[in-house]
Amino acid sequence: MTSNTPAMTDLERLRHSTAHVLATAILRIWPEAQFAAGPPVDSGFYYDLELPHRITPEDFEKIEAEMKNETKANHLFERIVVSREEALELGRRGELAALGSRSSPSRFKLDIIEGIPPEEEISLYRNGSFLDLCAGPHVMRTGNIGAFKLTHVASAYYKGDERNPQLQRIYGTAFKTRKELDDYFAMLEEAKKRDHRKLGKELELFTFDEDVGPGLPLWLPRGAALIEELEKLAKETEFEAGYQRVRTVNIARESLYLKSGHLPYYKDSMFPPMTVEEKGNPGGSTEAIPAADRYYLKAMNCPHHHKIYAALPRSYRELPLRLAEYGYCHRYEQSGELFGLMRVRSLQMNDAHIYCTPAQFEAEFNAVNQLYLNYFKLFGIEKYMMRFSTHEAARLGEKYVDEPELWLQTEEMVRGVLQRSGINYVEVPNEAAFYGPKIDVQVWSAIGREFTIATNQVDFAQPKRFGLTYKDRDNTEKTPLCIHRAPLGTHERFIGFLIEHYAGNFPLWLSPEQVRILPIGTDAQLIEYSRAILNELRSKLVRAEIDGSTDKINGKIQRAEQMKVHTMLVIGRRDMEANAVSVRVHGQGNVGERPRDEAVAEILEQIRTRRA
RNA sequence: GCCGACGUAGCUCAGCUGGUAGAGCAGCUGAUUCGUAAUCAGCAGGUCACGGGUUCGAAUCCCGUCGUCGGCUCCA
Numbered sequence: 001m002t003s004n005t006p007a008m009t010d011l012e013r014l015r016h017s018t019a020h021v022l023a024t025a026i027l028r029i030w031p032e033a034q035f036a037a038g039p040p041v042d043s044g045f046y047y048d049l050e051l052p053h054r055i056t057p058e059d060f061e062k063i064e065a066e067m068k069n070e071t072k073a074n075h076l077f078e079r080i081v082v083s084r085e086e087a088l089e090l091g092r093r094g095e096l097a098a099l100g101s102r103s104s105p106s107r108f109k110l111d112i113i114e115g116i117p118p119e120e121e122i123s124l125y126r127n128g129s130f131l132d133l134c135a136g137p138h139v140m141r142t143g144n145i146g147a148f149k150l151t152h153v154a155s156a157y158y159k160g161d162e163r164n165p166q167l168q169r170i171y172g173t174a175f176k177t178r179k180e181l182d183d184y185f186a187m188l189e190e191a192k193k194r195d196h197r198k199l200g201k202e203l204e205l206f207t208f209d210e211d212v213g214p215g216l217p218l219w220l221p222r223g224a225a226l227i228e229e230l231e232k233l234a235k236e237t238e239f240e241a242g243y244q245r246v247r248t249v250n251i252a253r254e255s256l257y258l259k260s261g262h263l264p265y266y267k268d269s270m271f272p273p274m275t276v277e278e279k280g281n282p283g284g285s286t287e288a289i290p291a292a293d294r295y296y297l298k299a300m301n302c303p304h305h306h307k308i309y310a311a312l313p314r315s316y317r318e319l320p321l322r323l324a325e326y327g328y329c330h331r332y333e334q335s336g337e338l339f340g341l342m343r344v345r346s347l348q349m350n351d352a353h354i355y356c357t358p359a360q361f362e363a364e365f366n367a368v369n370q371l372y373l374n375y376f377k378l379f380g381i382e383k384y385m386m387r388f389s390t391h392e393a394a395r396l397g398e399k400y401v402d403e404p405e406l407w408l409q410t411e412e413m414v415r416g417v418l419q420r421s422g423i424n425y426v427e428v429p430n431e432a433a434f435y436g437p438k439i440d441v442q443v444w445s446a447i448g449r450e451f452t453i454a455t456n457q458v459d460f461a462q463p464k465r466f467g468l469t470y471k472d473r474d475n476t477e478k479t480p481l482c483i484h485r486a487p488l489g490t491h492e493r494f495i496g497f498l499i500e501h502y503a504g505n506f507p508l509w510l511s512p513e514q515v516r517i518l519p520i521g522t523d524a525q526l527i528e529y530s531r532a533i534l535n536e537l538r539s540k541l542v543r544a545e546i547d548g549s550t551d552k553i554n555g556k557i558q559r560a561e562q563m564k565v566h567t568m569l570v571i572g573r574r575d576m577e578a579n580a581v582s583v584r585v586h587g588q589g590n591v592g593e594r595p596r597d598e599a600v601a602e603i604l605e606q607i608r609t610r611r612a
Numbered sequence: 613g614c615c616g617a618c619g620u621a622g623c624u625c626a627g628c629u630g631g632u633a634g635a636g637c638a639g640c641u642g643a644u645u646c647g648u649a650a651u652c653a654g655c656a657g658g659u660c661a662c663g664g665g666u667u668c669g670a671a672u673c674c675c676g677u678c679g680u681c682g683g684c685u686c687c688a
Contacts, residue, residue, distance in 0.1 A: 105668075116626065154683030155615035162685055168616055169683070197681095201623075210661080210679055269687080329688090334613050335679095345688065440688085452688060489688045521645045552646035561649055572647050582648075590648050 008137060010041070010176070015040035017138045018067075018148045018174040019047045019128075024130040025066030026051075026170075027099045029059075034156055035097035035132070036108040036167055042446070044173025048156055050108070055168055060150040063170075067148065074143030075128040079136060087113050087122045087133065099129045108158065110131045129403060147181040148174035160327075176249060191447040196499035197340040203564060205495075205506050206341065206485065215338040215345035222512035225543055226498070227348070227491050229510050231326050234350050234488055237374075241367065243322040243352055248304035250328055254294040260303040260403065261465055265434040270299045271332045271345075289578075297330040299374030302459070302484055305353040306466040309480075314470040319480060320360050324352035326491075340449060350488035353538070355468070355480040361458075365417045368456045368485045372441055375454075375487055379498065380612060384453075385442045386423055388414060389431035400434055401461040410458045411437045433484075435461035445500040453497055457484040505565050505587055508603070509610040511566035515544040515603060518556040520572035529576045533569065534595065540604055561586060567603060 008016065021039035022045075026033050030051050039046030055063075082090070087111065094102030096109035112133060116122060125565065126245070127142050157346075158164035175181045192198070192457055200206050205223035212218060234373040235245070254273060257263045262270075273294040298304065305323045314321070330346050337343050355372060356364050359404040369386075376384060391400045391407045400407065414437050418425050432438055438457035441448050459482040469477040488494050496507070508514055518532040530546055537544040545565075547556045553570065560568050568584040574593075575581050580597050583591045594602070605611075 047632080056617085152682060154618070156684045157614080160684065161616065168615085171683085208680090214679065331687085334686070336613065336615095336684080339681090343687075349688065351688095455688065486688065493688055518648085520647055523645070526645095550644075550646095550651090552644085552651055553648065554646075555650050556646090556648090558649040569650085570648060573645090574647080584648060 011352045012040040013137055014139055014145055015174045016043040016085060016136075017142070018145050018172065019045040020077075020125065020127055020130065020132055020134070020138070021061070021067050021070045021142055021145060021148075021171060021593060022047050022150070022170060023049070023132065023359060024070045024099070024127065025063050027130065028066045028069075029062060031099065031102070032104070034104075034106065034108060037112075041171075044151065044171060046169050046171045046427075048158070048167040048169050050165065050167050055153050057150075057153065058450055064148075064150060070128065070130075071142045071145050073128060074141045076141055077136075077138035078126045079138075080124040080126060082122055082124060083116070084113065084116075084122055087124070090124075090131070091133070091223065095131055096124070097130075097132045106133075119336050123356060145174055146176040147178040148172055149181060149185075182225075194503045195340075196445075196496040197403065198581065199499050199504040200341065200496075202562075202602075203499075203512070204491045205499070213345070214335060215333060215339060215343070217344055217346070222549065223495070225512040226495050226506075226510060230488060230491060230494065232348075233378075234324075234326070237371070238322075238324050238352065241322070241371070242320075243324040246308050246323045246325050248298075248301060248308070248325060248327060250330075251295045251297055252303065256294060256303045256307075257296055259465055260306070260462055261434065262300065262303065265399070266299060267496075269331050269333065271297045271330055274577075288349075298327070299329055299331045301327045301329065301349065301351045301464075302353055302462060302482075305351075305466060306462060306482075309355055309468050310466060314468075314480075315479075316357060316470050316472045319470060320354050320356035320364050321480075322352055322354045327351055341499075344492045345488075346513075347492050349489040349490050350486050350494075352485055354483040354485065355463070355470075356483070357470075357478070358481060360418050361413055361481055361483075362420075364483055365414065365456065365458070366421055368483060368487065369417070369421060369423060369439070370486075371487045372454055372456070378610060379501065381443055381501065385429070386418070386425040387440045387442060387452075388418060388427045389424050389433075389438050389440065390427060390429050391432045391437065392430035395430070399430075400432060403461065406460045407432075407437070410460055414439065414458060433457050433459070435459045438484075443497060445497055445501060446503065453489045453494060453611060454487045455485065455489070458482075459484055461480045502586065506564070506566065507610070507612045508566045509607045511564075513545055513565045514542050514607065515567045516560045516565045517544065517546040517569045517571060518553060519546070520553045520570065521547075522550065523573070526571065526573065526576055531572050533571070533581065533600070536600060537603070542603060542607065557584070569599065 016039065019040070023035050023038060026049065030053055032051065034050040036048040038045065090096050091106045091110040091113060094105050096106035098106060113122065123135060125132055125136055125138055145152050150170060152171050154169045154171065155166045156169040157166055164399055173184065175184065200223070204220050205226065206217045208217055208221050254263070272343060273296045276293050276295055306416045308323055310323065326348055328346060328348050333343060338345070348592055354364050355450060390411050393404065396402045396404060436458035441454040443453045444450055463479050463482050468480060470480055472478045517530050517534050534544055534546045547560065549556065557568065564586055566586050570582040570584055579592050579596050581596055582593050585591055
């Protein structure tokens with residue numbers, strides 16, 4: 001609210017105005033409330049405030065009633081331009097974000113005024129007796145706000161800095177019409193059904209257990225099937241693209257992470273080390289052995305991969321060298337950050353490191369971006385955004401390795417790749433990895449949450465730290481560039497995303513249970529026929545099951561549908577006699593009788609081509 | 613990590629202002645020849661997250677711990 005009239009959509013304008021109405025209502029009930037910022041957000045608006053009374057959802061009704069009074073009064077939103085001195089004076093008298101003069105100054109508003117650049121105009125908005133520091137814009141009158149509702153309370157640090165006081169943040173949403181508001185809440189209800197945590201439980205994909213630990217998912221057989229399919233996809237794709245697979249261990253000595261530079265930059269995100277005392281020598285030698293050593297659980301694969309690079313002398317002829325691994329990493333995320341599968345402490349990354357010469361960089365970096373696009377096409381992901389994160393010169397040596405020229409040089413290379421390939425991207429300063437600039441890919445889950453699903457990072461720092469070199473054409477040793485990439489992110493987050501993306505209705509190739517055979521009745525001959533089909537499918541590596549329960553056929557169908565089994569083969573006497581099966585597809589219902597061989601062939605083809 | 617809310621059978625949930633727990637589904641047993649979204653009956657299943665405290669008495673009140681969720685900072 002401190003910049004010049006920012007561009008706002010009509011809906012944002014309406015919601016921002018609702019935030020003012022919210023503040024008006026709160027002051028009617030709690031006149032001592034102090035307000036900070038109240039902007040519109042994607043799903044509505046919020047206003048941050050400081051108040052001794054803890055606002056709970058039970059207070060919402062009362063607050064909404066006051067808000068209603070304010071919209072009924074249909075006050076004009078009046079814009080008033082003041083001088084900096086006038087604004088400060090009003091703030092000192094407590095008249096900003098207030099209904100009139102108060103004993104205590106409007107402390108947050110005063111602080112906000114301090115932050116407004118001197119050349120910028122300072123504006124206030126008044127609706128009825130409520131006056132607030134605000135850049136606007138607003139709707140004409142409070143009565144123009146069609147329908148609103150408060151949704152939840154949360155806490156937030158002032159200006160998002162944990163050293164600042166914690167404020168109460170009240171969230172709400174608003175629309176032009178009642179119907180749009182109702183539709184919005186109906187949509188939220190629908191979205192809840194897609195929540196990967198709910199579906200993960202219902203479809204028996206994964207579980208968390210207190211004894212195992214927070215943020216450490218256990219994959220049930222049906223979830224593990226999803227993992228295996230993704231790995232198969234990645235292995236095939238990467239093999240074709242010239243990657244080589246490697247395998248590395250889960251722990252390493254402290255010295256590895258000191259060398260990589262992770263420890264100073266990344267320590268907070270790693271599990272604390274374990275101290276190992278080497279006792280004696282199994283070989284029986286009496287020679288002294290280093291006493292104690294600290295080992296860390298690996299939080300990333302790169303240092304291990306660098307060691308694999310270093311294991312052999314490298315020639316320019318071998319480059320680009322692409323080392324890939326689906327390694328397990330462990331990161332000590334803050335407890336408050338954990339969120340279903342989307343934010344966990346143990347993760348399996350679709351990781352690879354590409355070592356290349358500067359001349360090869362553009363082609364390699366671009367190939368990785370293209371890999372993303374191919375994957376997105378396969379999964380039908382249409383909405384995504386590439387974020388190009390760069391360094392901040394002021395934080396060299398602290399957040400970023402102190403190599404000013406290399407930063408500028410590699411950032412320019414990445415920018416060039418992006419521009420020449422015509423990919424849509426946004427550039428965000430001060431968000432790079434400590435070792436180089438990067439591209440993150442953001443996607444939106446069905447619930448509307450934004451996630452970083454993939455990453456493509458340049459690393460000019462670690463190869464040097466590890467002393468990685470290659471013998472170039474001119475017989476000199478040179479340091480390669482390294483690209484860290486994870487197009488499918490981690491299994492945990494990617495599968496969490498896919499669950500919501502498909503609402504649990506996976507395409508056949510991914511489906512945890514691809515086919516379920518449902519015999520009608522328990523006739524011995526029929527069971528034998530059904531089992532023969534089951535065995536045939538399994539011999540072709542199809543994840544097929546048979547429902548051998550004594551339920552009636554409707555009951556069997558119900559259970560299979562509830563588990564979202566992709567293809568159901570209903571088999572009765574009629575089918576058996578015709579050497580056929582009746583095919584039912586989840587989401588489509590009965591698609592009719594098919595000759596057995598044809599039905600099997602069709603299933604295999606659909607899996608082979610990973611058809612949606 | 614910080615602020616707040618929540619934590620009852622495998623799952624979804626009931627249990628009012630304290631009087632030592634209930635349903636449906638799933639599970640088990642038995643019966644049921646059933647053609648495209650639930651066949652019937654019986655049985656079994658809970659130290660009400662964990663640990664303290666208040667009380668004659670606590671799933672219900674208080675404190676602590678753990679976990680989950682909504683946010684804040686952070687990230688794949």
